[in-house]
Amino acid sequence: MMTQDEIKEYILSIAPTVSFDETGEWLNIIADATQLKPLMTALRTGKIQMDYLFCLTCVDVKTHLTMVYHLSATTHRQSMVIKANVSREQPSIETLCDIWRTAEFLEREVFEMFGVIFLNHPDLRRLILEDDFKGFPLLKDFEDPINMIKL
Amino acid sequence: MYNQTEILKDTSELGAEGELVINMGPQHPATHGVLHLVVTLNGETIKKIEPHLGYIHRSIEKMCESLTYRQFIYVTSRMDYLSSHINNLGCALLVEKGMQIEVPDRAKVIRVILSELTRIASHELWLGAMAMDLGAFTPFFYAFREREMITEIMEDTCGARLTMNYIVPGGLMYDLHPDFQKKVKAFVKQFKAKVTEYEDLVTNNIIFQSRTKGVGILSAEDAISFGCTGPVARASGVSCDIRKIYPYEVYDKVSFNEILDTAGDSFARYMVRVKEMNESIHIIEQLIDNIPDGDFVGKTKNVLKLPKGEFYTRVETARGEFGVFVVSEGGTTPHRIKFRSPGFSNLSALNHMAVGSKIGDLMATMGTLDLVIPDIDR
Numbered sequence: 001m002m003t004q005d006e007i008k009e010y011i012l013s014i015a016p017t018v019s020f021d022e023t024g025e026w027l028n029i030i031a032d033a034t035q036l037k038p039l040m041t042a043l044r045t046g047k048i049q050m051d052y053l054f055c056l057t058c059v060d061v062k063t064h065l066t067m068v069y070h071l072s073a074t075t076h077r078q079s080m081v082i083k084a085n086v087s088r089e090q091p092s093i094e095t096l097c098d099i100w101r102t103a104e105f106l107e108r109e110v111f112e113m114f115g116v117i118f119l120n121h122p123d124l125r126r127l128i129l130e131d132d133f134k135g136f137p138l139l140k141d142f143e144d145p146i147n148m149i150k151l
Numbered sequence: 152m153y154n155q156t157e158i159l160k161d162t163s164e165l166g167a168e169g170e171l172v173i174n175m176g177p178q179h180p181a182t183h184g185v186l187h188l189v190v191t192l193n194g195e196t197i198k199k200i201e202p203h204l205g206y207i208h209r210s211i212e213k214m215c216e217s218l219t220y221r222q223f224i225y226v227t228s229r230m231d232y233l234s235s236h237i238n239n240l241g242c243a244l245l246v247e248k249g250m251q252i253e254v255p256d257r258a259k260v261i262r263v264i265l266s267e268l269t270r271i272a273s274h275e276l277w278l279g280a281m282a283m284d285l286g287a288f289t290p291f292f293y294a295f296r297e298r299e300m301i302t303e304i305m306e307d308t309c310g311a312r313l314t315m316n317y318i319v320p321g322g323l324m325y326d327l328h329p330d331f332q333k334k335v336k337a338f339v340k341q342f343k344a345k346v347t348e349y350e351d352l353v354t355n356n357i358i359f360q361s362r363t364k365g366v367g368i369l370s371a372e373d374a375i376s377f378g379c380t381g382p383v384a385r386a387s388g389v390s391c392d393i394r395k396i397y398p399y400e401v402y403d404k405v406s407f408n409e410i411l412d413t414a415g416d417s418f419a420r421y422m423v424r425v426k427e428m429n430e431s432i433h434i435i436e437q438l439i440d441n442i443p444d445g446d447f448v449g450k451t452k453n454v455l456k457l458p459k460g461e462f463y464t465r466v467e468t469a470r471g472e473f474g475v476f477v478v479s480e481g482g483t484t485p486h487r488i489k490f491r492s493p494g495f496s497n498l499s500a501l502n503h504m505a506v507g508s509k510i511g512d513l514m515a516t517m518g519t520l521d522l523v524i525p526d527i528d529r
Contacts, residue, residue, distance in 0.1 A: 024461050051375050055463070057489040059478050070463065070476070074375055074389060077396060081461075102378030105499040128205035128528060137213055138487075 001076045007048065014042040026070075026079045033067075033084045037094040040069070040082065044099045049073055050080070053096070056106040058114045060140045065091050065114060092117040113138040169193055177206050181284045181514050184524030188501075195509045200502045208528040215488045220246050220320065220455040223488070228314035230492065231526035233273040234468035236309075237266050239318040241466040244399060245475045246320040248464060249457040253450075256443045258322035259400045264335070264438050265308070265317065266400075267431040271342070272301040273469035274424045281421070281518040282353055285362050290353050297345060300338045304331065320455060322448030335439050339432055349425065363417035367504045367516030370415055377503065378496035381471025382423040383520060387415035393467040405437045420519035456483055470494055470521055494526040 002010070004027060008020055015035050021028035031039050043050045055070035069082040086093050095118040096103040107118045108127040115136040118124055126133065135142050176187040185206035191199040211230060215223040224242045228235035240262055247254060279294030302312040307328040309317040317324055353359055369379065374387040384391045392409040394402040410426040412419040457479040465474040471493030478487040497520050505516050 025463065053378060054465075054472065055474055055476055055489065055491045057476065057487075059487045068476070070474075074391070100378070101373070101376045101503070102496050102499055105495065127202075128208045130205070137210055 001078070002048065007078075007080070010046075010048065011039070011043075014046070015039045024081070026081050028081045028083060030083045030085075033086050033093050036067075036082070036084045037096070040096055040099055043071065043082075048078075049075060051075075051100075053100040053102055053106075056096075056103055056110065058110045058116055058138075060088075060114065060138065062140055064088050065116065067093055067110075067116070069096070086116060090117075091115060092119055094119050095121040097121060112136070115139070170198060175513075177203075181517065182524070183280055183522070186522060186524050186527075190510065190513070192510060195511070197505050197508055197510060197513065200505055200513075202498055202501065204524075204528050206528065207525050209525075211529045212488055212490065216485060219483045220457060220485070223485070224318065224320070225314075225316050227490070228316055229525060230490065230529055231468055231470060231473070231494065231523050232313055233276060233523055234269055234470065234473070235313065236269040236305075236315045236317065237466055237468040238473060239316065240266060240400075241464055241468075241473050241475050243318045243320050244466065245462050245464040245477055246455060246457065249460075249462045249477070249479065250320070250451075250455060252321045254322055255446045255449055256401075257445045258447050258449070260438050260442050261323060261327060261447070262318065263400050263402065263405075264435055264442075265305075265315070267434050268301050268304060268335070268338075269315075270431050270469045271428050272298050272305075274428050275301075277424060277469075277521045278349065278353070278421075281521075282359070284514045284518045285359060287353065287356070287359065290349065293345070293348055293352065297338070297342055300334070300341065304334050304338065307331065307334070319448065321451040322446070324448075326447045327442075332439055332442070335435060339435060339439070342428075342432055346425075346429065354422070354425065360418060362512075363421060363515050363519070364414075366417045366508065366512045367519065368414075368416045369500060369504050371413075373500065373503060374415070377500035379471070379500050380493050380496065381467070381469070381521075382410075382420055382427065383471065383497050383500070385410060386412045386419035386423045386519075388413040391472065393465050393472055397465065399464075399466060401438070405434050407431075407434050417515040417519040424521075454483060456481065457485070465491075468493060470523065470526065471497065490529060492526045492529060494520075494522050494524075495529075498522055498527055 018029050018031045050071040050073050052072045052074050054072055057068050059066045064085050064087055067084045072079040095107055107121055110116050111124055112126040112129050171192045173190050175190055176182045177185040187203040189201040211226055214226055224239050227238040227242050231238055275294040275298040279291035282290035305315055306312050308331055309315040369387050371388045374384040374389050380391050388411055395409050407430045410423045412423050459479055459481040462477045465472050473493055474491030476489040477485045480486045505513050
């Protein structure tokens with residue numbers, strides 16, 4: 001079990017350029033998209049041992065997209081949130097399939113809903129939507145002429 | 152890359168030599184819903200399973216972005232319809248956490264009793280349906296006999312048998328039905344007398360045992376890596392009961408055991424669920440005579456506005472960890488909402504568990520995963 005400050009110190013030793021946000025329930029780590037893979041590998045295999053990726057999603061904040069990864073550990077039960085911004089025009093980020101196998105399906109879902117390309121993903125296809133579906137439904141500017149939900 | 156319609160049209164060209172691609176579903180009696188599995192076989196041995204989802208996708212996450220914090224709770228009943236009360240609870244807890252709403256003790260206790268009744272009802276349906284998948288038809292009627300008592304209790308108190316919608320942010324929609332305690336006690340008595348019948352009929356059945364023991368093995372490391380939760384992970388020895396790790400409501404005040412097994416096979420998953428029903432009965436027994444008097448709903452504003460920020464809550468449904476992640480901009484509707492559904496992660500382990508086994512064993516593996524398709528598709 002590490003304290004918050006020890007965790008921050010440890011993460012800074014792996015990735016010196018990350019920034020932190022402690023306003024929420026858990027420690028938020030904002031990393032650069034290019035740094036994500038080495039940081040995540042270190043979090044999984046290093047001394048923190050975050051072995052449980054319980055939520056992987058994306059948020060459209062209009063100027064850019066934010067990938068949000070919720071990590072926890074089955075040994076010491078500490079949770080943390082890793083965020084990485086990707087551009088809206090050409091969103092792409094490294095896959096985490098080889099670190100946590102649950103990421104394979106979750107990334108496929110984010111791919112079809114937000115259009116984020118996961119580099120080196122073994123099987124990046126649509127999972128839920130039809131194959132000929134146009135557009136990315138969870139983006140804020142998505143308009144569906146037939147079934148649009150508006151209140 | 153190929154598309155679904157191509158598979159449906161012509162499967163013969165896709166497989167390598169000696170391989171056969173068959174479509175299981177979307178209408179298949181053992182998938183209990185519209186799950187479409189494309190199974191690649193070599194003889195009878197499974198080479199690969201690819202789930203094709205989306206037949207019941209309603210884009211609940213997008214829908215919730217245009218619903219207020221009072222309204223979005225009711226949509227979540229339609230996700231995991233067998234644990235709808237617990238889904239509602241997870242969403243209500245999120246709003247209460249974000250707005251710091253005090254919930255009266257009476258509401259907390261009633262919520263927990265109903266959650267446990269929901270869990271038993273879900274496991275009962277699973278037990279009957281799973282035994283039916285494996286060719287035993289009778290357990291279905293035995294299980295539904297007890298489940299019917301729960302749905303009647305739900306109907307009296309919540310007004311609905313399946314999609315309860317009984318929880319509002321701050322408490323409950325209305326007070327308990329006057330017969331609630333009497334009926335729950337009658338149910339507990341009946342369940343305790345009849346649970347041995349399941350043991351005689353299913354657990355000790357040699358055919359059932361030989362079809363499930365050693366089938367669909369999932370190791371503890373893989374269960375964690377695939378994000379499996381609930382009875383699926385607990386049967387592999389992973390301690391993951393949210394009620395124990397992050398207690399919510401009154402779970403820290405009642406005594407119950409987290410059921411763990413180490414075998415990780417289909418029989419272990421079966422045993423974990425049967426034992427969990429007994430633990431749920433134990434929780435109900437502790438609470439049913441101790442429902443505090445007082446208000447059933449706390450004071451809330453008419454219009455709920457979550458402060459700007461990010462919120463996450465998790466609850467233990469009958470299938471595992473259900474998480475709600477909300478990004479709020481400070482308005483009356485969520486900016487982004489994500490439901491972490493337990494079935495989705497559990498399904499992702501199916502390919503790993505079934506590869507190398509025979510197609511007949513797939514029924515046992517899939518049955519004990521307890522997949523609810525609307526929960527996966529959302």
